[in-house]
Amino acid sequence: MLGKDSFVILSEGSVTTPKGFRAGGLHCGLKKTERHDLGAIVCEVPAQAAGVYTLNQFQAAPLRVTQESIAQGGTLQVMLVNSGNANACTGQQGEDDARAMRTAGAKAFGVAEHLVGVTSTGVIGELLPMPKVLSGIERLPGEVKADGGDDFCQAILTTDLVKKEICVSLTVDGRTVHIAGAAKGSGMIHPNMATMLGFMTTDANIDSAHLQKLLNEVTDSTFNMITVDGDTSTNDMVVVMASGLAGGESLTPEHKDWPAFAAAFHYVGEYLAKAIARDGEGATKLIEVTVSGAASREAARAIVKTVIGSSLVKSACFGADANWGRIIAAVGRAGHPVQTETVDIRLGDIVVLTQSRPVKFDEERAAEYLKGEFVQIHVNLNMGNHTATGWGCDLTYDYVRINAAYRT
């Protein structure tokens, strides 16, 4: 449910568009080239905060530190991020370094430590070069500006091909409210796996608890429904900061404008999630898989993820091969019972399977469709009324090239 009518997309918006936010980035020396590798989002007041974190058991140290900060007061005023080094699998020293980053951030911006969050993305298993990081943090306040959203985006990008940012606005209590987001996707970082980072800002008046609940719901159907290669990073994280400076009554599910706010929030999450999937390593297209008619929500979600994660389906999409046999085989191994005689499969609007029986279709038209930048695969199990949608990308020569490249 995007409900676009309830909000507008601002062509020029960034994470600093919502009232009270500034951002910026600089190069402190973690990346070999002169690109930004350290950044921050800063709010002029303590912002209500919420976060979701990787389910990988080898969770990087900075994620634990950020969780601590949010747990203490449900608020954040400064969100620090570095790229080029993930500070993951670095043991106690990594833990200490993440805390030192938080302490330095609190000092530099003159706020309490528990108002500072930190996150890192990059090489696993290498210690942060702390002198570089700490001197960079000292210089950050001078780089944090009202129009620094772009610099912040640069600081979180790695080998991402495109910047991922969005801002929408809507009316709540007759006041204008903004919701913005920036994300770092699954570009490979030498020498490690993709990391997904999402940063959302809003000037809505909403408390931490409701923000967390909304973020959980939205993440469930957006960030948690994308896959590039099924590998879950140690550093994945999405954080939201709400300044409340738009004023008005505090937003709760009882508020008359809650549905509009939730829809806009969901749109921002889905936009960022799809942008990450589309920008997967070597990807030439975004693939959207919808499973309907499932007996349960769990079944619908599991089957979506199995289809979108299938290397055979992904490479068939790259090759524009309308290979529905691979799709139904993925459905059949997803671990949830299906009726083997009632499955319908569509590629876009091209029906290829009805009631589990092949349908004669125009191969050329199907190939043309699959050559596009956006491919929709729809599977109807005709068993129940549960539906799920997920996003991924095709498997290409470049994926192998990027991931096989010897570390240099």
Add this chain to the structure above:
Amino acid sequence: MLGKDSFVILSEGSVTTPKGFRAGGLHCGLKKTERHDLGAIVCEVPAQAAGVYTLNQFQAAPLRVTQESIAQGGTLQVMLVNSGNANACTGQQGEDDARAMRTAGAKAFGVAEHLVGVTSTGVIGELLPMPKVLSGIERLPGEVKADGGDDFCQAILTTDLVKKEICVSLTVDGRTVHIAGAAKGSGMIHPNMATMLGFMTTDANIDSAHLQKLLNEVTDSTFNMITVDGDTSTNDMVVVMASGLAGGESLTPEHKDWPAFAAAFHYVGEYLAKAIARDGEGATKLIEVTVSGAASREAARAIVKTVIGSSLVKSACFGADANWGRIIAAVGRAGHPVQTETVDIRLGDIVVLTQSRPVKFDEERAAEYLKGEFVQIHVNLNMGNHTATGWGCDLTYDYVRINAAYRT
């Protein structure tokens, strides 16, 4: 446990080496080129039989027919196979066609229908050209010979690069017993996914029930522990036929030579499974992953499969990149709790991680090792005493090329 000392590997052996078996193949027109696409293994007596079948819910019709035949008497005398068409997702007509193949096989070889098994591999969702198949089956008896093991192997190959067959012999009750096997691996069949087929023959005197139990155990640690791309075919099947013509007392776990027989049987299964993994689409090397120190057998197996199935690990092996971060990340997302501070990782004998902390290692030596044709990844969780091993292959440009190729 291979226990090679308890048996010998016959350099010239095939599925017809065990007493009582003949085999053969011919071209009936299912493959476009003049290659064998129909074959049979025939026993001069009804053989005790056992089978394991794909867990994919979209199980192809011939598998159901073979299960029926074995269920009726626990025996098979003729095992028919065709390549070029999987007879999967073909509904009632496919069901009828599989039965018609069985009936034709029974007539051609003069045996009861329930003594005939059938299996198919190839295109999904297309009906078998039955006139070609049936006339081929009529001609089969003339092609089935004592030295026809090779022709049979040709008939089950698709785009497999190499033939996969083996025969071992051992002494049971002072008599020579043979166990042989042939397999068809994960070459792509236009336009569908890899299928794994295994055919084992033995002249051991063993009944169907014990044969089934042994096959289940062996499959669990061999055929079920390989992955090429995580996609499970609708047609996977392994069938064993035991002629009993070696004589001697019937083999049961109580028999003094059972351990030797079980070890030899296991060796044949593992040999075929590894041959299939090594011959995965586009593969340049066999990857063996062993997880030890696990808290449970389930955890060890699940973590092995997650690591061996990781596209990032597979492409790192192709690129000879000693990227242990990808391995530990796979361990952390396998769905079983691990102690995040006690993980050791070795590549061959090169230690890269100890107690979850990076170890300085010789990158060049590691790269040299990873460039080899056989790569061993060992993960010790240091949590318990359960171990599991599995096999896969690297992810290469050719995998993408083979799987992206538009159907022509």
